[in-house]
Amino acid sequence: MTYGGSNQPRPSRNERREAAREKARVLREEQKKRERRNKILIQGGIIVAVVAIAALVGTLIFQSVKPAGPGPQNMASDGILLTAGDGGGIVAVETPALAAGEAPTPTVPDDSGEVANIVVYVDYLCPFCGQFEATNSESMRTMVESGAATLEVHPIAILTNKSAGTQYSLRAANAAACVAESSPDSFFDYNAILFENQPEEGSTGLTDDELKSLAEEVGVSNQSTIEKCIDDVQFKAWVQDSTNRALTEPIPNTNPELPSVTGTPTVLVNGQQYGGSLDDPQEFQAFVLQATSQSFNDSESTPTPTPTPTPAQ
Known part of the structure; x- marks a missing residue:
């Protein structure tokens, strides 16, 4: 038996080496x-x-440095001024919004000596503010509704870092500003219910949903607008600016002049700072009467200018 095979000669060593080199090159x-x-x-x-x-x-970066928007309407003084409504209840004095970077316009107080101009600077996480409000909120409501007083509320956020990272002071002040803008006549009730539900300092505070729920509970108008304002923290820059102004600039209409807010609550009646008890309603009411009486006496003692005779023609 025979076996067939290739007739091609077996590659030489050099040819095999060149073939390997070519394959390696490929x-x-x-x-x-x-x-x-x-x-x-x-x-x-x-x-x-x-x-x-x-x-x-x-x-x-754009979100962090984007231009600040305007402040809330009805808070041109950095606070909202509440007075007696013609049909009863409490209404807000309407004012235009502050443009970004614009200086606030201080409220012109009633200097007749017949009305108590009450001004409060509050932080919604401050336990002392909560104590003052629990003690005096209803008596201030009565005074304002009766026309015996006006109330100007300045929400500030000095305890922003005291709520386990949630910035509750800032968020609550922003929520109050949202109500001031879109449902100003509901502000007194919203301010009151925030303190009625005040969380403890150092806690996470109320959630945004809870802040929105409280607004609904007091019957604000424009609920959906207020909810979006709370979600967007629309007035964050304004809260920060107004807080900085309160802590670094003189307080308007004070006598003697207060160089700044040094703590909360800061309570003023006709320009005089209240330094009494936070849990004794009679003491605060007595201070209001005293400050109003003093203003009345000051207005009565102001000499009436002597008319200048009209020159004869």
């Missing part, structure tokens, strides 16, 4: 092509990632 070229392709893909991926990161950083 493999090297293919490897280089793969490396170049991978390099391009990696570089492209890095570029895409860098662009995405840059876009994210740009968005965050």
Whole structure:
């Protein structure tokens, strides 16, 4: 039996070496092509990632430095002024919104000596503010509704870092500003219910949903607008600016002049600072009467200018 085979001569050693070299060269070229392709893909991926990161950083920077919007309407003095309504109840004095960076316009007090101008600076997390409000809220309501007093409330946020990272003071002051803008005649009731539900200092405070629920509970108008305002923390910049002004600038209409707010609550009646008990309603009411009487006596003792005779023609 015979076996068939190739008639081609067996490659020599040199030919086999050259064939191996050629195969190695081809493999090297293919490897280089793969490396170049991978390099391009990696570089492209890095570029895409860098662009995405840059876009994210740009968005965050834009959000952090975007121009502050206007403050809330009806708080041109950095506070909301509440008076007796013609048909009863308590109404807010309407004022335009402050433009970003605009200085507030101090309220012109009633200097007749017949009305108590009560001004309070409050932080909604401050336990002493809660104590003062629990003691005096209803008597102030009566005084304002009867026309015996006006009440100007300045929500500030000096305890923003005292709520386990939730910035409750700032969020609550913003919520109050949202009500001042969109449902100003509900402000007294919203201010009161915030203190009735005041969380403890150091806790996480009320959630935004709870702040919105309290607004609904007091019957605000424009509920949906107020809810969006709370969700967006629309007046965050204004709260920060008004708080800074309260802590660094003289308090208007004070006698003697107060260089700044040094703590909350800061309570003023006809320009005089109340320094009495926070849990004795009679003491505060006596102070209101005393300050009003003093204003009345001051107005009575002001000499009446002597008319100047009209020159004869």
